[in-house]
Each structure stands twice: as C-alpha cells, then as structure tokens.
Amino acid sequence: MSATTAGALRLPTTRDLAGERGTMLAFLVWGFSALMIGAAIGPLQALNYGGINAYPWLRPVLQTYYQGLTIHGVLNAYVFTFFITCGLLVYLPARELGLVPNMTLWRMCFATMAIGTVLLLVAMFDNSSSVLWTFYPPLKGSPLFYAGMSLVVIGSLFPLPILLELRSRWKALRPGELTPLVTYMSTVTMLMWLLAAGGAIIELLFQLLPWSLGWTDTVDPIVGRTLFWWTGHPIVYFWLMPAYVSWYGLLPKQIGGKLVSDPMARLTFALLLVFSLPVGSHHQFTDPGFSPIWRGILTALTLSVALPSLITAFTIGLSLEYAGRKRGGHGWFGWFTALPWRNPSVAAQVLAMLTFIWGGAGGIVNGSWQLDNLVHNTTWIPGHFHITVGTASAMTFMGIAFWMLPHLTGRRLLSRRLALASIWLWFVGMVIFALGMHWAGLYGVPRRAWVSFLPRAVYDRVYGDAHFPLHLVAGGGVILWAATLCFYVVFIGSLLTRRLDRPEPIPFAEAFGGKESYTITEGEPVGIVAHKELSPLASALEHIGALTALTAVATAAAYIPIFWPFLHNVTHAHGWVVW
C-alpha cells in the first residue's frame, strides 16, 4: 500500500515547501503587525471608560478617541484576522494533503489584502474616515477607506478557489475517500465566507464607493446597515472557525491525545455553514423597518447556531480529558491540570476555550430578542466580542504562532516563559476588562463613546453607578498592554533567534476509532489509511456543494422579506463628515 501511496501523492519538493513556508510567514507577520498597532491603541479606549482622557497628549498621531477606535477595530477585526485565516486555511490543508497549492493565487490574495491595508491605514491615520469599523452610512469616509475595505474583503475570498482545486486534485488521486479533516473544515469555512461576504461587497461596491467618489448623491442608511450585518454576523464565524480548525485538527496532537470524534467536527462545521448566514439581522433587533415575525425567526435561528458550539464544547472537552487521563490525570479535575500547561501554545488555546464558554453564554443573551434591549450598544457588546474574537480567536492565533514561527523559520522560540507570561496576562487582562464591560453595560454605559471627554460632573451624574466596573475596564486594559508587550517581544525576537537542529513539525492530530483517521507522522503526510468503514454522517457531509446551496437558499429566504419594505420605501440620505 505504501508504494501506491507514494506514487499517487507526489510530495512537494524542498523548494515548493520553502515557498509555502515563506508565503505563510508573510501572512503571519502582516497579520500580527496589524494586531500590534491595534492592540497598542486598545488600552487607551479602556482608560477612556475609566475616565482617563489620554488623547490630548497623543496629537498629532491620534486626533480623537474615535479615530483611535476606528484604527483599533479595522486592524484587529479585519486585517489581523483575515491575514491569519487566509494564510492558515491554505497552508494547513496543502500540507495535510501533501499537495502544492496554487501559489500565484495565494500570493495575489496577500497582495490584494496588503494594498487594501495600506489604503485603509492612509484613510484612517489622516482622520478622513473616523467612521469606526462598522462604517454605517450616512457617516461618510474617504473613497480610500471604502476602496481599501473592498480590497481586503475581496482578497480574503481567494483561498476558496485554491482550496476547491486542492480538494478536487486530491479526490481524483483517492476516489471514494473522505476529505481529510483540516481540509474539510477549511473549505467549509471559506464557502461560508463566500456567501457571507456578499453583503459587504454589495454595500461597498454599489453603495459606499460610488457615493464617496461623488458619483451618487445619497445613500439609504437602513439598506447599508442591513447589508453590513448580512456579512457582519457570519464574519464572527470567519473569526472563530479557523480557531476551531486548530482546536479540532491540531490541538489534540499538541496535548498528546486524539480527537475523539471526527464526524462531530464535520457536523459542527456544516451546521455553522448553514446557521451562521441567515441570522445577521439579529444585530438589528432594535432597528425599525422589518416585521416582528422575522425577529422571532431570527431568534430561533440564532439559538440554533449555538448548537455547533455546544457540540464543540463536548467534543473538544472530551479530547482534552482523553489526553489528560493518558498523561496520568485522575479524578474530576486531575485530567485538566495534567494537560501540558508549560507549552505556551497549549496554554493559549485551552485558556481561549475557557473564555469562550463565557463568550458563548453572553452571545445567547445578545441573541435573545427581549434581553437584547438591555444590552444592545452598551459596553456589554464589546465586552462580549473581546472574549470571543478578542480572546477565543486572537489567543488561539497567538498559540498557533508559538509553534508556527519555529516551524516556518527553523528558529527557536525566543522564550517559552515570556510566551506563557503573555498568554496568562492576556487571559487575566481580558477577563477583568470583559467583566467590567459586561457589568457597566447593564448600567446603560454606551459602547464606543468618548465619555472621558465629558465634564467630570456629567460623567459622574450619568455613569456614577458604574464607577467600579468602569475601573475594572481600565485596569484590564493596562494588563493587556503588558500582555501585548510580552507577546511582541517573543514574536519579533523569534524571527531572529538561532536555528533549530530539527524543524518543528505541524501537529496534525489523529481522530479516534480509526474510521476517519488518516495517519500522519511528524507533520508530513505519509499516505492516508484507506477507510475500512465510512461513517454515514461524515459521508453525507462530503456533499459540500449541496450544503452551500441549501445555505444560499436559506439566506435568500431570510433576507428577501427583510429587504422588501426597504426597497419599497427608499430613503435618500446625504453624507455627513462630523468627527
């Protein structure tokens, strides 16, 4: 069998692999550079809520809180996550399948998003586009901002054709077999993102860009807002699913165990594809304009999207327990403490999961129609997404960087201890920050408001009840500054350390039961075990084209009734530049 395998799967040459590693490193460095700028600004906003207005000292770099907040949101939420994801979701599948991806497309993906980033940076740092990361019209940014945003979004779709081609090439080599798990998860993520990105692309190319260039005079604000949330909700899964790829596909190996259920991992991704798309307008529970019936349906769909995450909690929790018990952990919690906590990559991802339990619970509150009235657009909301994308995703990506940098560069990690310190500081800082943000939100403190610029008496009169939680916010922010500093010393330092004797392998995990597992050792595919018995669930989920079509139909069914009244009642709003 090994002979036929070697013949069928041409292993990439050393030169191919060097090219893949170099491109992946470029994505990683660009993404984390964006986070470095964004995360450096973040604590200023936390201090703002604590009543400390640092902005007068920051001119001319930052004019206002709102300018800083725009840079923070755009760089962290879009640029950082898109670069990491578009790198990982090509690199990992290509290495898993042992095939060379279409390098031209992958490099064009990088170039498109990089040009977009530069345009965004120009438009944000000259204060011409302080419209925040949601850029709701009729606030009107500069054409550079919308052009940059368009390039970043369009560029982020390039991995999809690369993955589909890789998968079909592999399928031709191994007919009748299931797509290996990491490739499956990555492809489903990109298919989800293809359908999700439609809203933002229509909004940017047909509404905002022509309007900012002066080709059209007015926009319809509710249409822009609804298009934004068509993309804006599923984008959270575009942040989260790459982290799930690591939790399902890599982490079980890193902790010395196995993934306990390969079909459940596939089911999770399929459910995320179907349910994440039609629910975007739950961000608009407090908007007028569409029927309460649809709000009820959106509530039901939103709660449904919690199911794949609850399955993940079980499957990953059990995989952790399996590894912990194999490592000698006993009793109720012994398996948890027996995990390899000294490995910063593991610590980062396990702590990311812990915070995500809280994040998921908060998300259920936000998605529950009537509870949303209490928390909508209060600090509760950024509190929520700092422990989801800001910790579950970001800290997983940081954890990936800790093994991936040595893997890509062949150099050792600068300091394991400093890496661990950065993770624990991020975890503690984020937990304190998010606790304060959630809590203050219940007192009605609005999100993204320059409250420290208010006269002290007004700040105290309106937000006095929330003083203690607002001080937690500020304190958490200061800890996060320390975390960021530690992380970037490790990240940048690790690009310059001495070379390793033996390169770090990719920790591809194996699944339980042998049915779906494909044997991979030392990070190099050495042939995939033919399945003795295919899981009916996993086989059914191979039809990703049908799943995508179903999702497209569900999305259209959800959005046509929402857009219908808007299209019959058009508003012509002029632009405003008021920051």
Add this chain to the structure above:
Amino acid sequence: MSDAADHDPFEDAFHRAAERHERAWVFVAITLLVTLLAGTMFFVVYDYGVVVRTDGFRADPAAIPAAPAGLVQAGPNAYSVQMVGHLWAWSPSPLHVPQGATVTFHVTSTDVLHGFQIQNTTVNVTAIPGVTGTATYTFSRAGTFNIICNEFCGIEHQAMLGRIIVDPVKP
C-alpha cells in the same frame, strides 16, 4: 497500520463511553436551546412594548412629519411623543412625564444614525434617518432618567444626552 491503536483497551472504552455521552449531550443542548427560545418568546409576547415596531418610512430624512413638541395624550394614562435625534441632541428634552404613564416613543433621526436608549429601562431603539420606530414603556417610578445616544454619530456623540423627568403623582 493503526491496528495497534485500534486495540488500545483504554481508547476503546473511552470511545464507547464518549459515543453514549455525546448523544445525551446533544439532547441536553437542544433542550436547553428550545427552553431559552420559549422563554424569550414568552417575554416578547407578555411585554410587547419592548419590541421595536415600524411606524413609517420617508424619502427625505430631514422632512420630519409635523407633531406637537411634547407628550400627546392617547388614552386615560397613555401618551405618545415624537422623539427626534439630530446632531447632537434629543428633541424634546427634558421631557416631563406623569408618574405611571405609558409612553409610546416614535423615534427617528434627521441626519445620521443615533441610538435612543433610556438608562435603566428596556427602551432601546435605533434612530434611523428615514425610518421611524416605536417602543413603549410605563414609567411607574418618579425621578430623572437619562437618554443616552448609543450609536456613534460623530465627535460630540458622548455628549448627546437627554433627560426624561417623571413627575410624582400628587397624593
């Protein structure tokens, strides 16, 4: 090839238990979500005032329909008021409301997006240029409530505060 792993008794036992527990967990998760949905829907119907409803659209955001600046009596203890957000204030503010009154707010904006939130209440309506939305609340407690703009609207966003003064009913 992986036969040795297949016959690891610990793995086998763990796997069998996992499959059993997995089914139970999926059942628990679905039950939990259905219960939460039922609870949400019950509250929405029970206190329909919290639901934001649509009151109308207009082509020109600045063309606000003429309305009295203040409360309009709509029933024995029920009132309505047109609440307009504009850069950077709420009109009317301060708004006097008799204690115990049920007030329906008709919220809109003449320029950019604003967010109409009455602190410590369930009232939270996006003020959208060109669309009017309504929400209803009964002010059973006397005192001053802050109106806070909770949607970014420019440089003075944080100062876009208003007040609702609930006057105590004379004994």
